[in-house]
Amino acid sequence: MSLLRTLLLLIGMVAGIVQASELRIAIGVQDKAQLAMSGNAIPPNMPGTELIAVNDDLAREICRRIQARCTVTYVPFSEVLPGVESGLFDLGFGNLLRTPEREKRVAFSAPIWQSSSRLLGTSATAEAFAGKLGQPVSLDNLRDARVATLDDSLQLAFLNAIASQRGLTVIGKKTAQEAIDALRDNSADFALLAVLSAYSLLNRDTTRQIEFVGTAVADRGLGGTVHIALPKQNEALRHAVNRAIASIRADSTFQRITRRHFPMGLD
Amino acid sequence: MTPQSPRERHRASHAFLLLASAFALLFGVILALLAIDQQRVLLATQRLQEDTVPQIIRFQRLARNLEHLRQEGERIFSATTSEGRQQSLLLVMLVASHPSILEHPQAAAAARDTERFLVDASNQANRDAWSLQQRYAEWQNLSYRLSLLVDDLSVQGASLATDDLRDMMAVLHLARTKLIGALLLVGGFLLLSIWLLNRHLIRPLERIDQALSSLNVDQPAPEFPDARMAEIHAVEEATRRLHASLVSNDMARRELELLANRDGLTGLINRRHFMQLAHAELQRAQHLGRPVAVALGDLDFFKRLNDTYGHAAGDAVLRSFALLLGESLRQTDLVCRYGGEEFALLFPDSTLEQARVLVERVRQRFAEHDIRLPDGLLIRVTLSVGLADAGRRTIENALHDADFALYEAKRLGRNRVIVASETT
Numbered sequence: 001m002s003l004l005r006t007l008l009l010l011i012g013m014v015a016g017i018v019q020a021s022e023l024r025i026a027i028g029v030q031d032k033a034q035l036a037m038s039g040n041a042i043p044p045n046m047p048g049t050e051l052i053a054v055n056d057d058l059a060r061e062i063c064r065r066i067q068a069r070c071t072v073t074y075v076p077f078s079e080v081l082p083g084v085e086s087g088l089f090d091l092g093f094g095n096l097l098r099t100p101e102r103e104k105r106v107a108f109s110a111p112i113w114q115s116s117s118r119l120l121g122t123s124a125t126a127e128a129f130a131g132k133l134g135q136p137v138s139l140d141n142l143r144d145a146r147v148a149t150l151d152d153s154l155q156l157a158f159l160n161a162i163a164s165q166r167g168l169t170v171i172g173k174k175t176a177q178e179a180i181d182a183l184r185d186n187s188a189d190f191a192l193l194a195v196l197s198a199y200s201l202l203n204r205d206t207t208r209q210i211e212f213v214g215t216a217v218a219d220r221g222l223g224g225t226v227h228i229a230l231p232k233q234n235e236a237l238r239h240a241v242n243r244a245i246a247s248i249r250a251d252s253t254f255q256r257i258t259r260r261h262f263p264m265g266l267d
Numbered sequence: 268m269t270p271q272s273p274r275e276r277h278r279a280s281h282a283f284l285l286l287a288s289a290f291a292l293l294f295g296v297i298l299a300l301l302a303i304d305q306q307r308v309l310l311a312t313q314r315l316q317e318d319t320v321p322q323i324i325r326f327q328r329l330a331r332n333l334e335h336l337r338q339e340g341e342r343i344f345s346a347t348t349s350e351g352r353q354q355s356l357l358l359v360m361l362v363a364s365h366p367s368i369l370e371h372p373q374a375a376a377a378a379r380d381t382e383r384f385l386v387d388a389s390n391q392a393n394r395d396a397w398s399l400q401q402r403y404a405e406w407q408n409l410s411y412r413l414s415l416l417v418d419d420l421s422v423q424g425a426s427l428a429t430d431d432l433r434d435m436m437a438v439l440h441l442a443r444t445k446l447i448g449a450l451l452l453v454g455g456f457l458l459l460s461i462w463l464l465n466r467h468l469i470r471p472l473e474r475i476d477q478a479l480s481s482l483n484v485d486q487p488a489p490e491f492p493d494a495r496m497a498e499i500h501a502v503e504e505a506t507r508r509l510h511a512s513l514v515s516n517d518m519a520r521r522e523l524e525l526l527a528n529r530d531g532l533t534g535l536i537n538r539r540h541f542m543q544l545a546h547a548e549l550q551r552a553q554h555l556g557r558p559v560a561v562a563l564g565d566l567d568f569f570k571r572l573n574d575t576y577g578h579a580a581g582d583a584v585l586r587s588f589a590l591l592l593g594e595s596l597r598q599t600d601l602v603c604r605y606g607g608e609e610f611a612l613l614f615p616d617s618t619l620e621q622a623r624v625l626v627e628r629v630r631q632r633f634a635e636h637d638i639r640l641p642d643g644l645l646i647r648v649t650l651s652v653g654l655a656d657a658g659r660r661t662i663e664n665a666l667h668d669a670d671f672a673l674y675e676a677k678r679l680g681r682n683r684v685i686v687a688s689e690t691t
Contacts, residue, residue, distance in 0.1 A: 216364030
């Protein structure tokens with residue numbers, strides 16, 4: 001009887017891997033314009049494509065290592081987790097931090113890099129708030145401000161948690177670019193974004209109107225290790241992805257991918 | 268056997284079971300100790316792989332990011348355009364925001380100070396390009412501080428591995444010492460076992476083997492040193508009992524042989540034994556060319572004596588005659604009760620004449636000898652003898668001639684000696 005159970009388990013595991021041979025991948029994007037992209041078409045010189053490109057390269061390398069055929073779909077960041085959770089996607093990329101709440105919804109791969117969060121704003125706004133606060137603006141002393149961030153993000157959860165105490169108005173946006181646009185049109189005083197996402201947008205912003213404000217934060221759920229989201233029920237796929245990540249790290253492929261798009265290592 | 272004082276003895280099976288158990292226990296303890304060391308090495312290796320190496324990688328990453336921060340600072344000071352400075356400044360902010368720096372308090376403080384300084388210097392340069400040169404010395408101090416921190420972090424990372432490897436090496440050294448100690452212990456134990464085996468089993472068995480090989484009734488009972496092993500002692504005792512049994516059996520054999528070869532009434536050898544000895548004696552004499560003679564003697568009127576005085580009287584006469592023969596003949600002469608009242612005699616190294624003299628003397632002494640019967644009556648009995656030469660014939664032929672001469676002695680009136688050559 002136990003032999004039968006073992007055989008069924010093996011068949012189930014093989015079936016899981018076979019199922020993983022056709023993978024649907026979701027990659028969170030920064031800009032509305034990127035949502036229209038399909039296949040491998042990532043327009044060059046478009047703000048915020050670096051992180052997408054890293055995720056894209058990494059996803060394709062993982063697919064190659066686990067010998068799976070992948071279909072990549074670009075979705076707003078806020079749709080990555082629900083998509084994986086509902087089974088619409090097999091792998092979700094999007095600078096996803098691992099939290100207990102999210103672990104109830106999806107499974108996570110081994111870490112791929114590290115992330116932190118930081119306020120962004122115009123220098124004029126930063127100076128104005130510094131004058132009101134009597135000290136340079138930081139996430140720790142920010143109050144009575146309008147703060148934009150991504151929907152369904154940890155930054156949103158953090159801001160909502162302190163909003164009433166600090167008199168903050170939290171504004172949810174679908175993409176990082178929308179959050180930055182809110183700063184430009186003065187519908188928000190600050191934006192709280194993942195540093196990498198913000199950097200890839202600011203790096204191509206020649207106006208230099210928006211800049212980082214205060215110090216970065218990696219605690220309180222606003223930073224840490226970034227993972228790939230997977231459906232909870234597919235352990236075989238998770239193990240295969242973890243082996244692929246270890247292999248990609250071991251032969252320096254990971255460093256080459258990140259260096260191709262960023263001027264520094266992300267791990 | 269020399270009496271021995273009681274001594275405590277041990278069963279070899281128990282002793283060697285105890286020895287084997289002690290060895291197994293010792294070996295088990297050694298294995299357990301080595302297993303503990305092996306487990307420590309495995310744990311240290313696991314710690315190195317799972318904790319230390321990732322920690323080293325974190326230190327390397329942190330050092331790399333701080334160095335990156337310093338290099339971008341240099342670029343700000345070497346940039347010729349505001350845009351170039353802004354790009355480097357953005358990168359400084361990106362690097363300073365990296366979690367690897369934020370999680371290390373000293374690095375985080377250095378990065379924060381660096382970012383503030385560079386933002387301030389860059390903003391000032393946007394207003395006055397020459398201000399950068401004035402602040403370069405200040406930047407060099409900050410850059411030097413970053414370089415020192417990079418060096419410190421690199422050394423700290425390497426030291427983590429050094430500490431772990433030192434611990435692992437100490438465990439391996441300890442394990443090697445234990446292994447050498449264990450090998451010496453096992454070697455010593457084996458030598459002790461071999462010595463005990465040799466002393467208490469092999470040598471005693473060799474002594475027993477030697478004793479059994481030379482076990483003989485003519486040798487004294489074997490003597491053994493007092494054995495500590497009960498089984499060896501039992502075999503030694505059995506060897507002693509075997510020797511005693513051999514001696515006893517030999518004595519019994521000798522008694523049986525005596526009974527088989529002697530006549531029960533007279534104590535003389537019987538006819539069968541006489542014939543065996545006579546054959547051997549005749550062969551010897553004929554081989555050496557020595558003279559030899561045989562005689563057959565018969566008590567005269569013995570049947571009438573039996574009928575008159577009874578068989579007890581006849582037996583007394585026969586015993587008396589046998590006694591007289593023993594007293595009258597030489598030690599080398601053979602005498603047997605040939606049957607009934609008939610006696611056979613063999614005279615080695617004696618000519619027919621010498622034998623005749625001897626037989627004649629016996630005849631005369633017997634004829635003059637008073638025999639006391641059981642009822643106290645004294646009687647005399649005579650003897651007729653036939654004598655023959657046996658020097659060149661078989662014992663059977665010689666006795667046949669002697670018998671013929673005896674017949675002649677009877678026929679001529681009894682109580683006389685007739686030599687066969689005289690009648691044939």
